Amino acid sequence: MRTIVLKRKPKEHKKVLYQILHSLGDHCLIVDKEGHVIERIPHDVQEGNIPFLSREKIQDLFPDKIANDLLAVIENVITTKRSDFFESTLVTTDKDLTYKVYIVLFQHNKAICLFHDITNCMLKEDKISEQNKYLQLLHDTAIDIMANVSLKERYVAILDKVTRFIDTDHGFIALWEPTRQEYIIAHAIGSHTQHIGLPLGHPLLDDELEKGEIKYCQRPSIPTHSEHPDVSWVKSYALIPLHFNKQLIGLIGISFVTEGERIGREEMEWLEGVGRLSSIAVNNACLYERLQVELNRVKRMEEENRLSEKKQRAIINVLPDLFMLIHRNGIVADCKIPEGFPTMLTENYCKGKHYLKILEDFKMTNHKEIFDEAITKGKPILLHYDIFVGEKHCQREGRLIPDGDAVVLSIRDITDQRNNEERLRRYQKMEAVGTLTGGIAHEFNNMLAIITGFTELNLEMVPAGTVLHDNNKKIMATCLRAKDLIQRMLTFSRQTDAKRELVRLSNMVKETMEFVRMILPTNISVRIKLDQSGDDFVWVDPVQIHQLIVNLCANAEHAMRKQGGELTIALQIIEHRHNDASRIEVPPGEYVKLSISDTGSGIDHTIKERIFDPFFTTKRSGEGSGMGLAVVHGIVAEHGGAITVESHHGLGASFHVFFPRVSGNNRLDGVMSVSEYEREIAGKKKKGAVLFVDDEELIVDYGVKMLETLGYAVTPTTSAREALQLFRIDPYKYDAVVTDQTMPDITGDKLSCELLKIRPDVPIVLCTGFSYSVNEMRANSLGIKAFLEKPLLKNELETVLNKLLTAREA
Incomplete structure (x- = not known):
């Protein structure tokens, strides 16, 4: 404000000034330095409703302190000629008024005091200040509540803020549980901690809460109800509803336990705001927790899916199957190619290609219609493929397995499975032959025993020298060959164990080739080249060696069957060293090398590595079982030898078999022939009484005669029970017992056990044509001294009895 100075035309200027002051609507007083009122504007003081302005002095308008302060300001303005203002509250008859007094210099020694009423402005400022305080409190509360993410932490924060603001130690937050039709206490402090829920009909609840209004009750009359917890201790309480989307989702409850405690209007307004804020906070926290639960569920599912996929992938990688994931449009999205499939068939080759193109490239059958059927019907479909990997014919078994909008194609190489199934069928046939052989061996050997x-x-x-003697010799030789034939059949079908002897391999070759010559066609010639040193001794099973030579010769015959040729059998002694170029997989040392060669079609190099595999054959169905060379390989391995093959397609084949040679120094170690043993005990023969038991009368007949010619006293019987009875009557009457194994009443092994119970030292010889249950090892474990196979030969039985009786005497 500027100082007002009237210099010219005072009356005119004064008039203008009054008009201006009058237009302001405020009251003005012109005063002097001592506070005397010189003039009033407006002149009618009633217009401003300030009757006290009619006073003559400033000192009469205000109390002394205020008046003195105002006079000091007026004096300062007049003295310093600088405007100022003064603010004070004036007491009127009807209300208190607050004025702001603006003081301006007027005509050097006077001042104009402009009284401006600011009462309403001050009230509005106070209200705005209260609102700001209320909003700031809500803002701080919101920050504290929202700072906690978890629902439980928000309950604690809300209840802590409310109870602190209201200054009470008792409160709770409850959420509505629609399935139980009650408010479940989520968090409580003070005496409310004993409550777990507020069901509908609880004394604290009413319909006002549904409308979103705070229920506040002082000195409530709460009846004690047996169905609800006792709340008679409550002297006043307030329930703040938590509404969200026009639905009551919960309550905030506070209570006082002392008379006279109450909630003011401002506090109620704050509680309403906190209720709205808490509704949002609680709902958001509930949503957040549900979201977290859902996210955790999704994460678990993703982790489970990842682990499941990892496991599936690991399983798929272990499986020998080809897998392709094919979309509905036929494009391969993922695949796994195992070994054994065409080398061009790789994951990079397959991914992104149409599966029909892949099947076409590798000459697999087109299954478009079946693929479409698997997609539309959603059912697994079984497929079969025949493809070639190089020159190898392979069988594949495939499956189309629907998987949503895709199909999983799995293809498995079942070539080996089919081959194994075929081998199993052949093995079962051979097993049946073996069972049949074992079944007839006993009866056949019994008949041979009678004849021999x-x-x-x-x-x-x-x-000797007569025709009849020669004829009987031929019969005897034929019987012995028949015995060997049965032994070979049993060995081949693994119904009996191999028995090794020290033999000259050249003699075995000569004997076997006499038999082979008879089965060879006339267009095949035989040439035999044997070592002449006579030192080709080997420790072998003669039956198995005979089988080995026959099998190799049969293979050679098959290779030369159409065009004929020459079969060569050679025998030589060799020494194998570590650095030998032949690369025989045997220890260094001396070996007898048996070579069987032919001039046939030879062996193709593609199958050369598989010729010793069981059931592998290149012959047509019905011409062979594929076991010939496999049996040969097994026999060689059992004897600690080796076998090699040399062949070129169209140039014939040569098989070389190596057996460890038994040198002169080691030949007789632990080995004694029958004739040598006979000479050793020739002077020690011990005659005695023999109990002979067999259910065949003819065998008993010739057994008695044979033993009597050897000087033994024989007690014969065809009944095992009778034999046991005779032995019980006088067990020391008999020096030895010879018994058959297979008898109708009591088998030979059981009879032997009963005899040994009566007399443990009695020598027993157990004889059998063939038995599944008893062999030499089993017989020895029972205490039986000797085990012989029928047909019984006189010199064999004599040797065994002499050995047993001599050993017992010693």
């Missing part, structure tokens, strides 16, 4: 027994008796009775 009586033939041996005839040879002793008929003079």
Whole structure:
């Protein structure tokens, strides 16, 4: 404000000034330095409703302190000629008024005091200040509440803010549970901690809460109800509803336990704001927790899916199957190619290509219609493929497995499976043959035993050199060959164990080739080249060696069957060293090398590595089982030898078999022939009484005669029970017992056990044509001293009895 100075035309200027002051609507007083009122504007003081302005002095308008302060300001303005203002509250008859007094210099020694009423402005400022305080409090509360993410932490923060603001130690937050139709206490402090819920009909609840209004009750009359917890201790309480989307989702409850405590209007307004804020906070926290639960569920599912996919991938990688994931449009999205499939078939080659193109490239059958059927019907479909990998014919089994909008194509190489199934069928056929062989071996050997027994008796009775003697010798030789034939059949079908002997391999070759010559066609010639040193001794099973030579010769015959040729059998002694170029997989040392060669079609190099595999054959169906060379390989391995093959397609084949040679120094170590043993005990023969038991009368007949010719006293019987009874009557009457195994009443092994119970030292010889249950090892474990196979030969039985009786005497 500027100082007002009237210099010219005072009356005119004064009039203008009054008009200006009058237009302001405020009251003005012109005063002097001592506070005397010189003039009033407006002149009618009633217009401004300030009757006290009619006073003559400033000192009469205000109390002394205020008046003195105002006079000081007026004096300062007049003295310094600088405007100022003064603010004070004036007391009127009807209300208190607050004025702001603006003081301006007027005509050097006077001042104009402009009284401006600011009462309403001050009230508005106070209200705005209260609102700001209320909003700031809500803002701080919101920050504290929202700072906690978890629902439980928000409950604690809300209840802590409310109870602190209201200054009470008792409160709770409850959420509405629609399935139980009650408010479940989520968090509580003070005496409310004993409550777990507020069901509908609880004394604290009413319909006002549904409308969103705070229920506040002082000195409530709450009846004690047996169904609800006792709340009679509550002297006043307030329930703040938590509404969200026009639905009551929960309550905030506060209570006082002392008379006279109450909630003011401002506090109620704050509680309403906190209720709205808490509704949002609680709802958001609930949503957040549900979201977290859902996210955790999704994460678990993703982790489970990842682990499941990892496991599936690991399983898929282990499986020998080809897998392709094919979309509905036929494009391969993912695949796994195992070994054994065409080398061009790789994951990079397959991904992104149409599966029909892949099947076409590798000459697999087109299954478009079946693929479409698997997609539309959603059912697994079984497929079969025949493809070639190089020159190898392979069988594949495939499956189309629907998987949503895709199909999983799995292809498995079942070539080996089919081959194994075929081998199993052949093995079962061979097993049936073996079972049949075992079944007939006993009866056949019993018949042979009768023939050989009586033939041996005839040879002793008929003079040597006669026609009858020669005929009996031929019968005997044929019986022995029949015995060997049965032994070979049993060995081949693994119904009996191999028995090794020290033999000259050249003699075995000569004997076997006599048999082979008879089965060879006339267009195949035989050439034999044997070592002449006579030192080709080997420790082998003669039956198995015979089988080995026959099998190799049969293979050679098959290779030369159409065009004929020459079969060569050679035998030589060699020494194998570590640095030998032949690369025989045997230890260094001396070996007898048996070579069987032919001039046939030879062996193709593609199958050369598989010729010793069981059931592998290049012959047509019905011409062979594929076991010939496999059996040969097994026999060689059992004897600690080796076998090699040399062949070129169209130039014939040569098989070389190596057996460890038994040198002169080691030949007789632990080995004693029958003739040597006979010479050793020739002067120690011990005659005695023998109990002979067999259910076949003819065998008993020739057995008695054979033993009597050897000087033994024989007690014969065809009944095992009778034999046991005879032995019980006088067990020390008999020096030895010879018994058959297979008898109708009591088997030979059981009879032997009963005899040994009566007399543990009795020598027993157990004889059998064939038995599944008893062999030499089993017999020895029972205490039986000797085990012989039928047909019984006189010299074998004599040797065994002499050995047993001599050993017992010693």
